[in-house]
Amino acid sequence: DVKVTQSSRYLVKRTGEKVFLECVQDMDHENMFWYRQDPGLGLRLIYFSYDVKMKEKGDIPEGYSVSREKKERFSLILESASTNQTSTYLCASSPLGYRDGNQPQHFGDGTRLSIL
């Protein structure tokens, strides 16, 4: 079974702090994603990556950056945390080019981040 592991389930940080959220997948997937989930807004894509050292902006990249130094690891960085970044953050991975019958995105259990 694909395993996507997020380093923290719950995290509390202060405004202005630099925050690192880590994600590791064990299925050699090319694609990795960071989403945030907010009530009434669903899952919104922050950044994704097709390969090591490659990254693409999603729908809401402002205030975030990412790092992918190794294929299995994708980090989300909040450069200077703000209260409006309080949310649940979900990491996902998938093989390159989903097609019918292939495995779709697999998600981690999420990190509930509170910025005080």
Added chain:
Amino acid sequence: DQQVKQNSPSLSVQEGRISILNCDYTNSMFDYFLWYKKYPAEGPTFLISISSIKDKNEDGRFTVFLNKSAKHLSLHIVPSQPGDSAVYFCAASASGNQFYFGTGTSLTVIP
């Protein structure tokens, strides 16, 4: 602008009856559609998918219908069970790499 929409934030159904969850999309380039189920404090798990060359896909109690002309898909759960109570997200993709998610529908199955 939201490319995938789920207009019903919540739905309640009696156990044993049919649950119908709806999803609309705007991008005619989407060619794969997926449904995910999410329990509280867990990540979404894949439920069922359909490609644009089909109009129906069935997996046990779950059936997804696709109406391309209306840009509409629906998930039918028959019969509904209390364990089906969760938030359901539909998602769509054009490239097979980036996925666009709806806002979710919270399903409650009443015993």
